[in-house]
Amino acid sequence: MFNLLVPLRPLVILCLLLISAWDVQAEDHPVPDEFVYCTVCHGTLFSGNVATGAPRLLGLSNWYIAAQLESFSNGFRGGHREDLAGIEMRPMAEMLSPESQNEVSQLISKLVNPGSATLNAFTSPIEQIEKGRQHYRSCSVCHGTDGTGNRRLGAPNLIVQSDWYLIQQLVNYRQKIRGTAPGDERGLQMSAAVATLNTEQDIVDVVAYIRSILSQPD
Amino acid sequence: MQFTRRQFLSAVGSVGGSAAVYQSALAIGLMPLSLGDRADITPIPAGSRKVVILGAGLAGLTCTYELEKAGYECIVLEASHRIGGRILTLRGGDTVDEMGHSQTCEFDEHPDLYFNAGPSRIPIHHHLLMHYLRIFQIPLEVFSNDNRNAWVHDTNAFGGKPVRIKEYLADARGFMAELASKSIRREDLEAPFSELDFENLRGFLRNYGDLDTNALYKGSPRSGYQSGGMLSPGIKKQPYDFREILKSSFWRDQMHFAESEDQAAPMLTATGGMDAIVKAFDRNIKSPILTNAQVQNVQLRENSVDVSYRYKGKVAQLHADYCLNNIPMRIMAGISNNFPGDYQQALNTIPSNTFFKIGMQMKERFWEREDIYGGISWTDQDLQQLWYPSHGTFGERGILVGYTFSSEATNRFARLNPEQLLEKILNEAAVFHPAIRGYVESAVSVPWHRMNHMMGCSAKWNDELRTRWFRRLQQPVGRHYMIGDQISYHPTWQEGALSSAHHTLSDLTFRNSVEESA
Numbered sequence: 127m128f129n130l131l132v133p134l135r136p137l138v139i140l141c142l143l144l145i146s147a148w149d150v151q152a153e154d155h156p157v158p159d160e161f162v163y164c165t166v167c168h169g170t171l172f173s174g175n176v177a178t179g180a181p182r183l184l185g186l187s188n189w190y191i192a193a194q195l196e197s198f199s200n201g202f203r204g205g206h207r208e209d210l211a212g213i214e215m216r217p218m219a220e221m222l223s224p225e226s227q228n229e230v231s232q233l234i235s236k237l238v239n240p241g242s243a244t245l246n247a248f249t250s251p252i253e254q255i256e257k258g259r260q261h262y263r264s265c266s267v268c269h270g271t272d273g274t275g276n277r278r279l280g281a282p283n284l285i286v287q288s289d290w291y292l293i294q295q296l297v298n299y300r301q302k303i304r305g306t307a308p309g310d311e312r313g314l315q316m317s318a319a320v321a322t323l324n325t326e327q328d329i330v331d332v333v334a335y336i337r338s339i340l341s342q343p344d
Numbered sequence: 345m346q347f348t349r350r351q352f353l354s355a356v357g358s359v360g361g362s363a364a365v366y367q368s369a370l371a372i373g374l375m376p377l378s379l380g381d382r383a384d385i386t387p388i389p390a391g392s393r394k395v396v397i398l399g400a401g402l403a404g405l406t407c408t409y410e411l412e413k414a415g416y417e418c419i420v421l422e423a424s425h426r427i428g429g430r431i432l433t434l435r436g437g438d439t440v441d442e443m444g445h446s447q448t449c450e451f452d453e454h455p456d457l458y459f460n461a462g463p464s465r466i467p468i469h470h471h472l473l474m475h476y477l478r479i480f481q482i483p484l485e486v487f488s489n490d491n492r493n494a495w496v497h498d499t500n501a502f503g504g505k506p507v508r509i510k511e512y513l514a515d516a517r518g519f520m521a522e523l524a525s526k527s528i529r530r531e532d533l534e535a536p537f538s539e540l541d542f543e544n545l546r547g548f549l550r551n552y553g554d555l556d557t558n559a560l561y562k563g564s565p566r567s568g569y570q571s572g573g574m575l576s577p578g579i580k581k582q583p584y585d586f587r588e589i590l591k592s593s594f595w596r597d598q599m600h601f602a603e604s605e606d607q608a609a610p611m612l613t614a615t616g617g618m619d620a621i622v623k624a625f626d627r628n629i630k631s632p633i634l635t636n637a638q639v640q641n642v643q644l645r646e647n648s649v650d651v652s653y654r655y656k657g658k659v660a661q662l663h664a665d666y667c668l669n670n671i672p673m674r675i676m677a678g679i680s681n682n683f684p685g686d687y688q689q690a691l692n693t694i695p696s697n698t699f700f701k702i703g704m705q706m707k708e709r710f711w712e713r714e715d716i717y718g719g720i721s722w723t724d725q726d727l728q729q730l731w732y733p734s735h736g737t738f739g740e741r742g743i744l745v746g747y748t749f750s751s752e753a754t755n756r757f758a759r760l761n762p763e764q765l766l767e768k769i770l771n772e773a774a775v776f777h778p779a780i781r782g783y784v785e786s787a788v789s790v791p792w793h794r795m796n797h798m799m800g801c802s803a804k805w806n807d808e809l810r811t812r813w814f815r816r817l818q819q820p821v822g823r824h825y826m827i828g829d830q831i832s833y834h835p836t837w838q839e840g841a842l843s844s845a846h847h848t849l850s851d852l853t854f855r856n857s858v859e860e861s862a
Binding site: 148152154155158163166170171174207214217 | 638657658660662693755756759761796
């Protein structure tokens with residue numbers, strides 16, 4: 127009897143979507159099929175996933191996402207042998223035509239945070255934030271005092287990003303894993319800028335401050 | 345006055361409700377499930393409970409099969425285009441959904457030309473797996489896991505030349521036995537070690553190492569003869585220099601590989617490919633299994649779970665009494681949910697292995713001309729293992745498999761596309777078979793940490809992580825259970841997935857029955 131039922135499975139599924147005991151209700155999904163791929167690592171709402179090493183994209187500007195995709199396709203990013211997550215990302219960016227890169231950047235920048243995709247709670251001690259604030263002064267020149275970034279300088283919004291990713295990227299810049307490819311002007315600028323952060327503790331402190339900007343009331 | 349357990353639980357229920365009953369039941373330990381035990385599943389009125397199963401890996405399929413038999417209404421949501429999870433057998437025409445490098449398997453169509461990119465060998469003491477193979481009557485055959493005619497190669501020993509494993513073993517044992525024999529003196533052995541015991545010990549060493557009458561190792565036919573041995577006297581091979589054996593890394597691990605817990609020299613495998621078990625579950629499951637259905641959100645409710653998923657461009661919602669979650673933890677970490685913070689942290693934290701396999705179709709079975717039929721050649725290069733097929737002997741073609749467990753190696757592979765990877769593997773395999781390149785017709789590689797919807801192989805637990813997180817993840821949160829080999833002490837093994845499935849089935853169905861009776 128089971129064997130007879132197998133060819134009927136597509137029919138069963140169809141019925142299920144229409145009138146089943148499961149009471150399925152369907153509505154449109156904001157991400158088109160060709161970009162569902164990205165959500166496997168970046169999370170279903172592009173809210174990032176520390177377990178796959180994929181950063182949060184929700185809240186980033188269209189121009190910044192597009193610039194990073196371009197950096198991955200031309201080898202500015204994902205070229206260093208120690209940047210394993212970057213190496214994983216590179217062929218993904220290469221798969222996308224410049225038009226698709228723009229399309230997905232537009233799409234992500236327009237996604238509305240439904241509220242359930244929050245960043246992890248902010249818990250750093252006040253003294254650490256104060257140290258971070260001192261370090262952040264030089265960052266604020268490009269990233270803005272409120273941390274929301276500056277398009278003309280190519281500086282991304284920091285306050286929408288997860289702490290683990292900010293720390294990892296600052297470490298990567300410090301260790302010359304990122305921002306050393308010839309021709310990567312923005313990366314080289316940032317590489318020079320992280321010289322103001324002398325230790326990994328400085329990095330952790332400055333990220334604590336960046337996260338505190340987010341938790342300040344408007 | 346004495347309470348039975350059931351009376352006790354009933355009393356708890358009257359005061360604290362069904363949730364209290366279940367918690368109390370957990371506390372008094374009503375559900376011990378021993379190694380290899382199957383869950384005792386109480387049937388319920390058909391369709392009276394709904395279960396949504398996330399992921400059609402082995403644990404998900406097992407739970408679905410068992411629960412629907414007991415009357416539960418089940419539905420399976422699978423993100424990939426196929427079911428079976430890491431049980432993946434590749435044949436000509438199959439798609440390999442590697443992120444960024446989608447490949448098509450171009451093997452010829454022939455029953456012997458397949459490649460088990462996931463599990464390949466069955467330990468006979470994995471009783472749950474053997475149970476399902478038995479009830480589904482899946483044809484099995486012997487899998488040769490240890491072939492002493494295969495090669496061992498070490499860059500830093502034997503001048504970088506491969507030696508037959510049997511030569512290595514015979515010489516290593518001969519030298520060790522001779523050394524032990526020379527060092528043991530009768531007067532050092534105290535009572536109750538008798539004269540007879542001492543003679544037996546010397547005899548043991550002589551036979552262990554194939555020593556001569558003077559307890560010296562002068563080579564052994566165990567290495568195979570240099571010449572003769574059939575119609576003329578056999579001439580023994582010259583033993584290798586023992587220091588070369590010590591220099592090699594083979595003795596650290598690989599020499600004893602077939603003796604490790606889940607390994608053996610002969611094992612079993614499913615005839616025609618390990619996905620036979622997936623096909624058998626598929627034939628025997630009536631519940632809908634939706635492929636290309638990616639879970640978007642899991643919300644725990646007071647006595648239920650809501651799951652939304654993407655299917656055919658739409659988002660649909662399901663409301664279920666229970667949710668069994670077979671999604672890899674690292675992927676689940678990125679799916680929206682309302683799990684407690686520490687549970688989410690656990691999902692974020694457990695890393696995964698990055699095992700890599702490559703299957704290569706060879707136009708001739710050239711290894712058979714080197715007296716190799718099945719088994720594994722080992723190297724200290726990134727390739728690590730070269731597997732020869734145990735089936736299809738004397739056939740025209742065959743599939744050779746390269747396999748590495750090493751994350752250092754897979755990190756080095758990370759920058760390579762499939763063509764570059766094949767190139768690297770062939771260069772390394774040439775230490776065993778210098779002409780191998782001329783025989784390759786097609787190849788397909790499976791780096792598990794780059795496979796779509798996987799992004800990793802098995803969960804990589806260590807003692808510290810287990811102490812901190814294992815129990816937390818093994819227990820349900822609300823009516824949601826994480827399942828799979830990832831929630832077992834046997835990650836990577838199918839038995840781990842089945843054990844986790846039966847643990848969960850036992851918990852869920854018991855919980856359901858105490859709640860009903862309360």
